[in-house]
Amino acid sequence: MAHVLPDEVMSAAQAGDPEAFSRIYAALAPAVAGYLQARGAEDPEACVQEVFLTVFSRIGTVRGGYQGLRTLAFSVAHARYVDEVRRRARRPRLAEYDPDTDTRTADSAESLVLGSLAGSEVGQQLQALNPEQREVLLLRVVADLSLEQVADIMGKSTGSIKQMQRRGLLKLKSLVERQEVLV
Amino acid sequence: MNTVPHLTRDDDVIGRLLDESGVDPSPALRASLLELRTAGTGPAPAPSAELAAFLAPATSPPRPRRRLAKGAMIGLAAAAATGLGVSGVAAANPQFPETTGHVVRQVIGFFDPAPGGVPAPQAPEEPAVPSGGTTGQAEPASPAAGTSGSGTPGPAHSPGGGSKGKPAADRSGAKDSAHRPGHRAPDPAGALPLPGVPAPPAVPGRDGGRPGGQGSGAAAPDSTGPGRPAPDGSVPGRPDLKLPPGPGRPGSADLPAVPALPGAASGR
Numbered sequence: 001m002a003h004v005l006p007d008e009v010m011s012a013a014q015a016g017d018p019e020a021f022s023r024i025y026a027a028l029a030p031a032v033a034g035y036l037q038a039r040g041a042e043d044p045e046a047c048v049q050e051v052f053l054t055v056f057s058r059i060g061t062v063r064g065g066y067q068g069l070r071t072l073a074f075s076v077a078h079a080r081y082v083d084e085v086r087r088r089a090r091r092p093r094l095a096e097y098d099p100d101t102d103t104r105t106a107d108s109a110e111s112l113v114l115g116s117l118a119g120s121e122v123g124q125q126l127q128a129l130n131p132e133q134r135e136v137l138l139l140r141v142v143a144d145l146s147l148e149q150v151a152d153i154m155g156k157s158t159g160s161i162k163q164m165q166r167r168g169l170l171k172l173k174s175l176v177e178r179q180e181v182l183v
Numbered sequence: 184m185n186t187v188p189h190l191t192r193d194d195d196v197i198g199r200l201l202d203e204s205g206v207d208p209s210p211a212l213r214a215s216l217l218e219l220r221t222a223g224t225g226p227a228p229a230p231s232a233e234l235a236a237f238l239a240p241a242t243s244p245p246r247p248r249r250r251l252a253k254g255a256m257i258g259l260a261a262a263a264a265t266g267l268g269v270s271g272v273a274a275a276n277p278q279f280p281e282t283t284g285h286v287v288r289q290v291i292g293f294f295d296p297a298p299g300g301v302p303a304p305q306a307p308e309e310p311a312v313p314s315g316g317t318t319g320q321a322e323p324a325s326p327a328a329g330t331s332g333s334g335t336p337g338p339a340h341s342p343g344g345g346s347k348g349k350p351a352a353d354r355s356g357a358k359d360s361a362h363r364p365g366h367r368a369p370d371p372a373g374a375l376p377l378p379g380v381p382a383p384p385a386v387p388g389r390d391g392g393r394p395g396g397q398g399s400g401a402a403a404p405d406s407t408g409p410g411r412p413a414p415d416g417s418v419p420g421r422p423d424l425k426l427p428p429g430p431g432r433p434g435s436a437d438l439p440a441v442p443a444l445p446g447a448a449s450g451r
């Protein structure tokens with residue numbers, strides 16, 4: 001899972017050390033890619049590139065060491081995904097209707113989401129959560145961020161994040177237990 | 184520097200998450216959350232070329248190089264644009280070369296005043312230009328006797344300062360020279376027929392009394408020549424030299440008195 005990089009790496013990166021950039025990318029890129037993939041980004045890999053280009057260009061403004069860098073990275077990733085969702089809404093794809101190619105049957109990106117998780121039970125269970133609950137759980141579990149970091153990224157209070165997290169976990173629990181009963 | 188393993192295991196992370204939310208953990212929920220957590224453990228995507236410029240140590244120097252190359256390109260572009268502009272101005276303005284040359288001469292003169300600061304030794308040379316004419320007084324009546332031959336020999340005497348051999352006024356100093364033309368050769372000034380030749384200032388007077396004493400040896404100059412003396416008889420640029428009254432000038436009738444000058448000239 002995630003690794004904690006010493007603050008020296010951050011200092012070196014802020015001084016422009018390429019080796020430090022490589023270590024940061026190696027430590028954070030898998031989580032960012034998993035988060036974007038779970039969110040249903042159309043092209044998670046390209047989005048990861050954009051995220052890290054932005055992060056590296058703003059690394060001089062990072063405060064709080066490695067945790068501050070993680071917050072920045074997922075803030076940028078979150079913003080990229082939000083931009084992508086808005087762009088999709090503004091420019092819907094126009095095409096002759098063909099039921100075989102109608103992707104609307106798949107619940108938007110969220111179902112692709114779960115790309116790697118789509119075939120898994122948890123992937124299907126996450127689709128039952130509302131978007132904010134899903135976002136909170138992904139940032140907490142996949143991105144391994146704290147309540148405060150998630151609140152900072154989503155622009156909400158820690159209390160509301162905690163409440164969304166609780167509701168999401170309870171719903172997920174009910175779905176999992178229901179699945180167990182069905183099985 | 185090695186990466187430090189995460190302080191808590193995935194189970195601990197999930198346990199804390201459930202605890203802080205007040206959700207009773209269940210094995211099924213915990214298993215689902217652990218599966219979800221694995222989504223962030225995949226391989227990192229291969230960095231793009233633009234991103235690799237940040238990462239790969241081998242490609243890290245190109246960033247400064249690109250800056251240098253960019254600066255060099257900007258400099259070259261600026262120099263090229265300046266050159267094109269200057270050449271365009273030069274092509275459009277025919278006076279540009281003269282102006283540029285003037286400016287360059289000024290700049291050179293500023294930093295190296297020596298070439299421009301030597302007018303002092305050259306000053307005596309400049310008066311020599313009109314001095315040739317001074318010897319040949321205006322409207323000489325007689326051609327120079329034994330002169331350079333550029334002029335037609337005249338029957339009369341010449342003061343020797345002329346250049347065109349036109350008939351000059353009869354002058355006493357020229358008489359002897361007319362009689363002995365061959366004596367003129369030793370005089371270096373006489374070998375130069377140009378009016379600009381620095382003729383001995385006392386040509387009319389100094390040699391006037393001696394045979395063959397003609398200096399410039401040339402025929403009498405044209406009155407319109409550059410060697411026309413100043414109205415007061417002084418040589419331009421040589422205020423110390425006084426010209427004898429030439430023919431046609433007031434006092435030319437006193438020419439016989441000119442031979443008295445050699446004494447004064449020799450005393451100089």
